[in-house]
Amino acid sequence: xxxxxxxxxxxxxxxxxxxxxxxxxxxxxxxxxxxxxxxxxxxxxxxxxxxxxxxxxxxxxxxxxxxxxxxxxxxxxxxxxxxxxxxxxxxxxxxxxxxxxxxxxxxxxxxxxxxxxxxxxxxxxxxxxxxxxxxxxxxxxxxxxxxxxxx
Amino acid sequence: xxxxxxxxxxxxxxxxxxxxxxxxxxxxxxxxxxxxxxxxxxxxxxxxxxxxxxxxxxxxxxxxxxxxxxxxxxxxxxxxxxxxxxxxxxxxxxxxxxxxxxxxxxxxxxxxxxxxxxxxxxxxxxxxxxxxxxxxxxxxxxxxxxxxxxxxxxxxxxxxxxxxxxxxxxxxxxxxxxxxxxxxxxxxxxxxxxxxxxxxxxxxxxxxxxxxxxxxxxxxxxxxxxxxxxxxxxxxxxxxxxxxxxxxxxxxxxxxxxxxxxxxxxxxxxxxxxxxxxxxxxxxxxxxxxxxxxxxxxxxxxxxxxxxxxxxxxxxxxxxxxxxxxxxxxxxxxxxxxxxxxxxxxxxxxxxxxxxxxxxxxxxxxxxxxxxxxxxxxxxxxxxxxxxxxxxxxxxxxxxxxxxxxxxxxxxxxxxx
Ligand SMILES: Cc1ncc(COP(=O)(O)O)c(C=O)c1O
Numbered sequence: 059x060x061x062x063x064x065x066x067x068x069x070x071x072x073x074x075x076x077x078x079x080x081x082x083x084x085x086x087x088x089x090x091x092x093x094x095x096x097x098x099x100x101x102x103x104x105x106x107x108x109x110x111x112x113x114x115x116x117x118x119x120x121x122x123x124x125x126x127x128x129x130x131x132x133x134x135x136x137x138x139x140x141x142x143x144x145x146x147x148x149x150x151x152x153x154x155x156x157x158x159x160x161x162x163x164x165x166x167x168x169x170x171x172x173x174x175x176x177x178x179x180x181x182x183x184x185x186x187x188x189x190x191x192x193x194x195x196x197x198x199x200x201x202x203x204x205x206x207x208x209x
Numbered sequence: 210x211x212x213x214x215x216x217x218x219x220x221x222x223x224x225x226x227x228x229x230x231x232x233x234x235x236x237x238x239x240x241x242x243x244x245x246x247x248x249x250x251x252x253x254x255x256x257x258x259x260x261x262x263x264x265x266x267x268x269x270x271x272x273x274x275x276x277x278x279x280x281x282x283x284x285x286x287x288x289x290x291x292x293x294x295x296x297x298x299x300x301x302x303x304x305x306x307x308x309x310x311x312x313x314x315x316x317x318x319x320x321x322x323x324x325x326x327x328x329x330x331x332x333x334x335x336x337x338x339x340x341x342x343x344x345x346x347x348x349x350x351x352x353x354x355x356x357x358x359x360x361x362x363x364x365x366x367x368x369x370x371x372x373x374x375x376x377x378x379x380x381x382x383x384x385x386x387x388x389x390x391x392x393x394x395x396x397x398x399x400x401x402x403x404x405x406x407x408x409x410x411x412x413x414x415x416x417x418x419x420x421x422x423x424x425x426x427x428x429x430x431x432x433x434x435x436x437x438x439x440x441x442x443x444x445x446x447x448x449x450x451x452x453x454x455x456x457x458x459x460x461x462x463x464x465x466x467x468x469x470x471x472x473x474x475x476x477x478x479x480x481x482x483x484x485x486x487x488x489x490x491x492x493x494x495x496x497x498x499x500x501x502x503x504x505x506x507x508x509x510x511x512x513x514x515x516x517x518x519x520x521x522x523x524x525x526x527x528x529x530x531x532x533x534x535x536x537x538x539x540x541x542x543x544x545x546x547x548x549x550x551x552x553x554x555x556x557x558x559x560x561x562x563x564x565x566x567x568x569x570x571x572x573x574x575x576x577x578x579x580x581x582x583x584x585x586x587x588x589x590x591x592x593x594x595x596x597x598x599x600x601x602x603x604x605x606x607x608x609x610x611x612x613x614x615x616x617x618x619x620x621x622x623x624x625x626x
Contacts, residue, residue: 097564097565121595122563123566124562124563183569184569
């Protein structure tokens with residue numbers, strides 16, 4: 059049971075129950091749609107940046123498991139007010155931590171609350187759940203693709 | 210004596226404990242817990258006799274088939290063809306050449322779609338399949354429709370997961386050139402009335418393909434009694450190896466179909482001017498086949514025949530009822546698929562807990578289930594859910610497995626409460 063609690067931290071469960079920024083965003087100037095075909099997770103990320111490339115507003119909607127929903131919720135809260143460059147850097151750090159490439163202690167220092175997702179590294183099949191919102195956010199900002207899939 | 214027999218449940222009559230001993234992979238721990246394997250609809254475990262048969266082939270008899278006069282080649286050919294004979298007996302085909310070895314149910318459907326399609330499907334024709342098909346009995350027909358300009362039509366199912374035969378009757382018309390139906394749904398557990406459905410199609414001279422991927426391991430199959438024109442299944446879901454499967458086709462049909470792939474073994478003679486194809490079944494088996502796989506499948510079917518299929522049916526039905534009653538007691542849980550005729554597949558959804566989260570927590574408790582759409586997205590769309598959690602039974606499961614599932618499920622509910 060303790061490994062399970064390691065993955066499903068209270069903060070994750072809270073954000074699953076009461077997701078933040080969980081709504082569409084009229085006036086968004088970036089948007090992308092992300093799928094995880096393995097489990098049917100499906101989200102939209104909406105972003106409004108200002109003329110200085112600062113993320114003014116960021117929201118999401120869609121459906122998915124607790125990990126993916128909490129991740130989207132915490133990510134949107136975290137990125138609000140950051141620059142596009144900072145968001146892309148955060149994506150890299152987050153990705154490296156959940157895939158176990160770098161130690162959570164070092165990598166998560168700059169990620170603050172997002173450290174709760176460090177437990178995902180012990181559940182390789184769930185890494186895609188934790189990173190889906192991030193991939194979708196990155197696609198929205200870089201506009202390489204508008205529909206992304208984790209497969 | 211008599212009173213003893215009266216109080217016996219199917220659980221006592223069928224010796225599941227003995228069956229379980231035949232499957233080495235069932236006896237292991239995962240995450241420090243004894244494995245509880247409830248993902249049999251995805252693939253079944255293999256009895257020692259199957260592992261041994263495959264092993265023996267590579268250790269001793271390895272050789273190519275139909276190609277050599279030497280001792281080993283003759284031996285390999287003999288075993289490969291004996292496996293065909295075993296399959297024929299198992300599904301009660303009338304002739305050995307009606308059994309074609311493929312890579313699995315998926316390849317078997319594709320084979321029919323492309324060969325039957327080439328000779329018999331034209332623009333404006335209809336292909337009729339049900340709403341509860343596995344993607345492998347949908348996508349090959351969509352590809353064929355794109356190639357030919359034919360249309361794919363769908364037989365709907367009711368909310369309990371049953372095909373409405375009146376609606377089916379209305380969909381049958383002279384445009385329909387083929388009907389494709391799953392025998393036992395891998396997501397809903399529904400056992401479709403295939404004999405009746407075949408009869409209705411035949412009344413209008415429409416051939417029927419039955420997807421038996423899930424049925425062969427759980428209910429008796431007699432292709433002549435069903436009167437199926439084509440019947441497909443995979444070895445790995447019936448206690449055999451992966452990479453081997455079967456296409457059964459009535460001889461009359463198979464003779465009318467062109468080859469699927471070209472290559473060695475499927476010809477009588479080849480010149481650059483003209484190639485003469487081999488007779489069925491070899492016409493459809495181009496190239497070196499999965500010899501060890503076919504031998505392993507033969508061993509699996511022989512193993513299964515050593516049990517009584519009627520007892521397996523009664524035993525699994527008892528287990529299904531036991532599990533269904535337990536699941537119904539869980540607050541906020543809905544069972545997806547409640548057909549009258551149902552086999553050991555339990556799909557369910559829990560309010561507020563996503564199946565993927567349930568799957569992870571169950572896994573940590575040693576309980577293996579499948580979560581997702583189970584390659585049946587149209588079924589998910591019917592119920593407007595993204596996914597289900599699915600526990601699927603085999604005859605080596607027992608009530609203790611169901612109890613372990615229920616306990617693990619309680620843990621998941623605790624975490625999310
Ligand atoms: C009902 C049904 N049909 C077809 C298939 C396809 O089988 P395979 O993937 O072995 O070709 C499956 C299993 O995945 C199935 O459950």
